[in-house]
Structure formats: structure tokens, C-alpha cells
Amino acid sequence: MAHLSPLVRQATPVLAARGEGVYLYDDAGRAYLDFTAGIGVTGTGHCHPHVVEAAQRQVATLIHGQFTTVMHKPLLTLVERLGEVLPPGLDSVFFANSGSEAVEAAMRLARQATGRSNVIVFHGSFHGRTVGAASMTTSGTKFRAGFAPIMGGVTVAPFPYAYRYGWDEATAVRFALRELDYILATISAPRETAAFVIEPVLGEGGYVPAPKAFLEGLRERADAHGIVFVLDEVQTGFGRTGKFWGHQHADIRPDVVVMAKGIASGFPLSAIAASSELMAKAWPGSQGGTYGANAVACAAALATLDVIRDEKLVENSAAMGARLLEGARRIASEHARIGDVRGLGLMVGSEFTRSDGEPDVATAQRAQAAAAERGLLLLLCGTWGQVVRMIPALVVNAKQVDEALAIWAEAVREASAT
Numbered sequence: 001m002a003h004l005s006p007l008v009r010q011a012t013p014v015l016a017a018r019g020e021g022v023y024l025y026d027d028a029g030r031a032y033l034d035f036t037a038g039i040g041v042t043g044t045g046h047c048h049p050h051v052v053e054a055a056q057r058q059v060a061t062l063i064h065g066q067f068t069t070v071m072h073k074p075l076l077t078l079v080e081r082l083g084e085v086l087p088p089g090l091d092s093v094f095f096a097n098s099g100s101e102a103v104e105a106a107m108r109l110a111r112q113a114t115g116r117s118n119v120i121v122f123h124g125s126f127h128g129r130t131v132g133a134a135s136m137t138t139s140g141t142k143f144r145a146g147f148a149p150i151m152g153g154v155t156v157a158p159f160p161y162a163y164r165y166g167w168d169e170a171t172a173v174r175f176a177l178r179e180l181d182y183i184l185a186t187i188s189a190p191r192e193t194a195a196f197v198i199e200p201v202l203g204e205g206g207y208v209p210a211p212k213a214f215l216e217g218l219r220e221r222a223d224a225h226g227i228v229f230v231l232d233e234v235q236t237g238f239g240r241t242g243k244f245w246g247h248q249h250a251d252i253r254p255d256v257v258v259m260a261k262g263i264a265s266g267f268p269l270s271a272i273a274a275s276s277e278l279m280a281k282a283w284p285g286s287q288g289g290t291y292g293a294n295a296v297a298c299a300a301a302l303a304t305l306d307v308i309r310d311e312k313l314v315e316n317s318a319a320m321g322a323r324l325l326e327g328a329r330r331i332a333s334e335h336a337r338i339g340d341v342r343g344l345g346l347m348v349g350s351e352f353t354r355s356d357g358e359p360d361v362a363t364a365q366r367a368q369a370a371a372a373e374r375g376l377l378l379l380l381c382g383t384w385g386q387v388v389r390m391i392p393a394l395v396v397n398a399k400q401v402d403e404a405l406a407i408w409a410e411a412v413r414e415a416s417a418t
């Protein structure tokens with residue numbers, strides 16, 4: 001008899017039988033308010049009728065075209081439609097299946113385009129689990145463990161995580177930019193540095209928005225040194241932060257945007273976008289994959305873009321995100337163990353901190369479990385797992401936000417009583 005590998009660590013006890021909107025249902029018909037959304041994937045909610053219909057139609061027409069063998073219409077139409085939402089100048093798109101693969105595609109593009117080998121990433125970043133992407137990942141203690149040697153050429157620079165440093169944001173930004181300049185002067189010279197890769201909001205690393213001034217400082221340095229500025233929007237794209245792209249909260253222009261998760265409402269699809277000039281410097285044929293730009297995933301992505309536009313989900317994300325953030329802050333104000341609540345749009349994190357200032361992982365875990373018992377599904381993040389994050393579908397309404405907050409208040413009360 002076969003059994004599921006213990007490599008799988010399940011964060012909640014739920015056996016999901018069915019999903020609809022912001023709810024998951026188990027076999028017994030119990031409803032769970034899903035504030036995990038498949039780790040920020042099902043932005044349009046579970047099984048949105050328009051997405052379901054588009055995917056069903058495509059399944060019956062052409063499932064797999066293999067884009068390096070034949071071209072298909074859903075892919076070509078998706079490129080056009082992405083052109084309507086991508087930042088100006090990013091007019092060339094390449095597809096893969098997962099966030100990790102797309103990050104690796106961006107890294108290879110940057111290395112090929114510049115002829116330089118080094119990549120600079122930031123403390124607490126998560127870029128994926130394939131070896132290249134894992135080499136760029138420091139958001140947890142396990143991601144690079146036990147399979148050395150990892151990919152070379154990666155330097156990890158400080159991220160201005162003001163709360164954990166115990167500084168104000170301006171001081172954290174000044175420190176992080178100064179350290180970056182030190183790295184560029186000593187460890188990873190500009191002529192050897194192909195790319196900066198950063199998330200607009202540290203995701204797995206604890207839901208820490210990158211300060212505007214920091215992103216702008218990176219842009220300046222990228223311009224000064226011909227370094228490719230890669231924004232990993234895998235978790236922050238497609239309306240998640242209350243703007244279409246997370247980096248739009250700052251006044252910057254990325255050279256490459258990496259996208260996945262929210263792009264196709266749960267079908268495996270990812271992509272990178274860059275200018276045609278930059279993309280032309282990649283080596284044709286050096287990238288690809290059997291399943292990239294699967295026709296059903298592309299059809300689902302087209303339907304996802306329709307829903308985001310027609311149901312004004314970016315605006316809803318901003319409005320519901322503000323309500324969720326405010327509610328979570330109100331709850332934190334009554335509980336000393338929550339030291340900080342932060343986020344952008346519908347990415348909201350509550351960070352648990354012990355009285356000695358160290359991360360309070362145990363209370364975060366208890367609060368997450370107590371919420372699940374009461375029917376609210378949440379996930380942990382942060383390097384140690386000290387942050388509880390809320391990341392519901394973008395279709396969430398005020399009643400559901402309030403319901404989740406009421407459960408969260410009880411869960412935190414129970415977790416803090418121990």
C-alpha cells in the first residue's frame with residue numbers, strides 16, 4: 001500500500017471536497033472561511049463560474065498545444081490581454097508553470113542579457129524551491145538545507161524590515177541601501193552583478209511591504225550600473241495588494257516582472273514580462289518546458305483577467321484590505337503578544353512577539369490552529385513562522401471580512417491565555 005510522503009506538512013486539518021468563492025467545504029459539508037486562497041492563488045475565489053466555464057470549454061477543444069511545438073490561440077490572446085495590464089514598456093512575455101520556474105527564467109534572462117553572473121536578493125525573500133530559486137530564498141530555515149551545493153553567485157542583502165530591527169522605516173531604508181552599496185563595492189561588483197530580485201511585499205518572509213524609498217533606491221542603482229531590476233510579483237500581482245501590481249505603490253519601473261499564482265485562478269501558469277529589447281538578449285531555445293502556457297491554463301487566465309476587470313477586484317482588494325488591516329490592528333491593540341500588524345491590500349500579517357522582543361512562534365501557531373477549529377483557515381509566514389497572514393480571495397465582501405475578524409479575535413484570545 002502506498003502512502004503520502006511525510007515530506008508533506010499540512011497546515012490545517014481540512015480535507016477539502018469543494019470550493020466556492022471564499023469558502024471551502026469538507027466531506028461532511030462543514031464550511032471554512034478560506035483566508036489562505038491556495039496561498040494567494042484563487043484571487044477570483046474558488047471555482048468562479050466564468051473561470052470554470054472558460055476552462056471547461058477549452059478542455060473540450062484543445063488541452064495541450066506545447067508552445068515550442070505548435071502555437072495556440074489562448075496563449076496568443078493572453079499575451080495581448082496581459083499587454084493591457086503590464087507596466088509600460090514590458091511588451092514581451094514568456095511562460096512557464098510555477099513561480100519558481102518563472103523566477104529561474106528571469107534569473108537566466110538577466111545573466112544572459114548582461115553576461116554577468118551575480119544576483120542580489122534580500123533577507124527574508126522567497127523565490128521558490130527549485131535549486132536556483134531556493135538559492136535565492138532566505139525566508140525560512142529549511143529552504144536551502146541538506147542539498148548543497150546550491151547555485152553560486154547569490155548575495156543576500158538586508159531588507160528594510162523596520163519592525164524587527166526596532167527602527168523607524170527611514171532608518172531601516174538608509175541602513176539597507178548603505179549595506180547594498182557596501183555589497184556592490186566589495187562582494188558583488190556592479191560589472192559582475194546581473195540582477196536585483198525583490199518582492200514588492202516580502203511574502204513568505206512575513207508580509208513586510210518594501211518601503212517606496214527602498215524600491216526607488218534600487219531602481220537608481222540598477223540604472224547607474226546596468227543591473228536588471230526584477231520584481232517578483234508571484235504573490236503580489238493581479239490585484240492582491242490593492243493595485244494591479246505590488247510595485248505600483250512606488251514610483252518605479254521594473255525591467256522584469258515575474259508572475260504566477262493569481263494569474264489563472266488555480267491552474268498552473270506563470271510568466272515573465274520584459275521589454276522586447278531585453279528579452280531579445282536572451283538565448284532562444286535556452287528556456288522552455290513541456291507544459292508551459294498550457295491551453296486550459298491560458299483560457300483560465302483570460303477568464304481571470306475578465307473577472308478582475310468586470311468585478312473591479314483591484315478596487316475591492318484595496319477597500320476590503322483596508323477594512324481587514326484596520327480590524328486586525330484593533331484586535332492587536334488588545335493583545336500584547338501581537339507586536340505589529342501590516343500589509344498592503346488583501347495581504348495582512350499579524351506578527352507575534354515575546355516580551356523579550358523575540359519572535360513568538362508558539363502563540364502564532366496556537367492562534368492559527370484555534371482559528372482553524374472555529375472555521376477560519378489561515379497560514380503562518382515569517383522566517384520563524386511568527387506571523388499569521390490573511391490572504392483571502394479578492395472577491396471577499398465586508399460581511400466575510402467581519403466574520404473572519406470576529407473569529408480571529410476569539411482565536412487570539414484563546415492563544416494568548418496559555
Ligand code: PMP
Binds near residue numbers: 097100126129
Ligand atoms: N515567488 C514568490 C514571491 C512566492 O510567494 C512563491 C510561492 N509562495 C514563489 C516565488 C514560488 O512559486 P511556486 O510555488 O509556484 O514555485
